[in-house]
Amino acid sequence: MKNRFILLSFIVLWIPKPIDAQENESKWIELEAVYSAMPWYNVDGGIKTGFVYIDNADITAKLNFDQLFGLKDNLSLFVYGLGNNGDMASEYMGDFQIASNIEAPKAWRIFELWVQQNLFNDQISVLVGLYDLNSEFDVLRPGTLFINSSFGIGAEYAQSGQNGPSIFPISSLGIRISSFIGDRTRLRLAVLDAVSGDPNDLESNEISLSSEQGALIAGELSVYTNKDFDEDQQNLERSYETRRRKVGRQFDVYKKDKINVGGWYYTSEFEELDGSSVSSGNVGVYVGAQKYFPIGNEEDFVAFFGRYGIANSKYNRFGAALSGGLVVSNPLTGIEDSFGLAFSSGFNGDEFQELQNSGERTETVLELTYSLPIKSWFLLQPDVQFVINPSTSEELSNPLAVAMLVQLSLSN
Template identity: 70%
Template sequence: MNRKVLVTILSLYSLFINAQSDSTKSWLELEAVYSALPWFNAHGGLETGFVYMDNADVTAKINFDQLLNLKDNFSLFVYGLGNHGDRATDLMGDFQVASNIEAVKAWRVFELWIQNNFLDDRLSVLVGLYDLNSEFDVLRPGTLFINSSFGIGAEYAQSGLNGPSIFPISSLGIRMATFIGDRTRVRLAILDAVSGDPENLKSNEIHLSRKEGALISGEVSIYTDASFSENNLNIERSYVTRRRKVGREHEVYKNDKVNIGGWYYTSEFEAINDQSSSHGNYGVYIGAQKYMPIGEKGDFASLFGRYGVASSRFNRFGSALSGGVVVSNPITTMDDNFGLAFSSGINGAEFQEIQGSSETTETVIEFTYSLPLASWFLLQPDVQYVINPSTQQELMNPLSFAMLVQISFKY
């Protein structure tokens, strides 16, 4: 064997062994999560009945800083997403989408990006296919719930020709993040405004054009609790999937914070009331989370609330309000979590004028209980009640019951 080739192989092997010996962070992180969600609409909506949905998340992350002994964090992330089953919305008739794994049947590459951190992890740049909702408009207590509006605000999720760059279709872009001082994190993302192909929901085609424009999203997070320290300053987009729940084996940061964010599409959109095209499709939001310790065993209760507005000229919901409470270990000592929350989407004046209904607000109330029976197995019974589904007077308020079952593998 050529001596240079042998030296190269031995060098790479040495790097591999050194990276593997790092007890705090591996050079390779793998995870697979299977989520099954049987759903029964017991009353109201479009019709009563049963549907089954499932979702597979397969992720891989290569930490080149560990593999190659680099000073700065540098990583590659790949996320494969598969969806199957029917839609709870077809039973309930709601607009906010009661199931956050509901999507068209398809397999796709959901995310594919590289990230490099600078200045001792205080500045981060990420480029590629990117799930905006993995970092923007996230309140940790809200991630416990199954309704989509607790993952991202209803007025934000409705925007764009094919939604913003969120589940289940992402778009190409760049995200920059930094800390200002010790308690203020700033994020800015510039993304292709059209995720995939609006005419083919199974496609995650990338097509950049001036006509389609860009989605510009910014957010400032202000951490207010005294326990926040420099240990929290590392800026690293977590590879944990968006639909993983509070109370699992991975760490959940219990930091009080306030989010202030906004978004703007550079392209023109058709107005709801007269179909004329113009610029000005934007929105702003504010959200907060508060953690309160209970006892001396690390248990907690958390509160969260959020309010956002969107241009009612181009969007159905002119505003949305949500909030809730989560209590850890209410029944067992197995990191179980109880949650109660609501989300209200309020029609804008233009849409309301066209619809002509006296109902202006759709409100969902969700009660959920997350019980991890093992580090790899989770059961989560869930109840949702929707008041004024899609603000249509002829629909009775639906009452649904579901059972989330999650099986995970992590390396």
């Protein structure tokens, strides 16, 4: 804890202005630091009741070479440092879907390090390097309000691979290509190292490419359904902002209705859950949608989102996952606060269900949250989560947990 406060003090001195004091001009270098603290208390049920303190530090820098050298097409370099204290709410709750989206093994690591180049008059964006797949793939903007991990990426997707796909907290090396097809359909394709870091050492961030480990191939089509969607709203580039900055926060909320259709495939062979053989075919597909309805003032809205995904249950515990929810902006204070209510259910596949030998098949998370941005750089977010059938275990009672996200963001 002492080291965290020393770091935070250094960040405050290093970065001169909070976000709401900035001007909006383009910069050749963009710096940001986000500190997220999450006191967490498991009130009842699960493995045990008790208190845990989770925190997360994100430090990013982006160099815009097109601004620096006056280049025609966008060219940028991005570096993302990540630190976690290692405390785990899941050790109290016993849930499989991971209730806190900043829960991670204790480590400091380079989470992302990539170069991004636009080509053909910004018609195609190519990114190469250490890359967080979930910064662009399988993202529904209203879902980013919530704290449970399954609202950031589907539960059946997050479980895949030997050490998870290339997502928080360990990324892998890869290449991503993004382009628009027509006026309102965006296509993204990515090929990444199938094994993020070292599965035997969760603090490791090593890169080890081999044909045996294989590759993760991911693709996604996003269709924007707004009647007034036009070329000015097309976005091909990986945003430099950390995805853990919440909805609102007094910066632009991307109120774009869209439908996502995506899929993923591992080229390597995997051991089947029953241990009977090793084979190929670790694959999954998903569909998701978000819809915004304006209410009251021009910037106020009610947003709905929903998602369903399936995975090959020969290799993965969850054969399917379903989630959805709603977000209401400015329900109380008029200062861009947000209220959210959502659920996420993961369904054991037949293979795992036979091995578990339990009558419980589905783990369901219910989350109620309220985001209050006191300033654009200071956020409070009380949160309540209730898990039905944690880890589909008949031995665990349903946990009820309360948390408070405290988030400080600073930028140049």
